[in-house]
Each structure stands twice: as C-alpha cells, then as structure tokens.
Amino acid sequence: MKPHLRDDKGQVRRFLNIYVNEEDIRFLGGLGYSFQEGDEVLLVPSIAGGAE
Numbered sequence: 001m002k003p004h005l006r007d008d009k010g011q012v013r014r015f016l017n018i019y020v021n022e023e024d025i026r027f028l029g030g031l032g033y034s035f036q037e038g039d040e041v042l043l044v045p046s047i048a049g050g051a052e
Contacts, residue, residue, distance in 0.1 A: 005043070015046040 007013055018025040019042040025033055035041075 015048070017044040017046060018042070019044065 005013060005016060012018065012031065020028055020033065020035070020039050022040075022042075025031070
C-alpha cells in the first residue's frame with residue numbers, strides 16, 4: 001500500500017488528503033501525529049481538472 005501513499009522521497013503523495021477523526025491531519029501535527037487506538041482514518045484523493 002505504501003507506493004500508493006508515498007512518493008519516491010517518502011513524502012505523502014501530493015494529491016492525497018488524510019483525515020483522522022474527521023480532522024485534517026495537517027492540523028493535528030502532520031505526519032508526526034501519534035495515532036491512538038480507535039482513531040478513524042480517512043484517505044481522500046484530490047480530484048482536479050475538468051473540461052470547458
């Protein structure tokens with residue numbers, strides 16, 4: 001699963017949003033967040049673009 005979540009440098013992929021208990025992980029300390037038992041994790045890929 002790691003190749004789908006992280007890029008070649010080990011960073012979370014640019015268009016992947018991570019939520020913990022309905023809160024954006026960036027506001028919880030980023031990847032330094034210490035997960036707790038019972039945390040609900042949601043991975044949401046960003047969708048951009050469109051047609052004219």
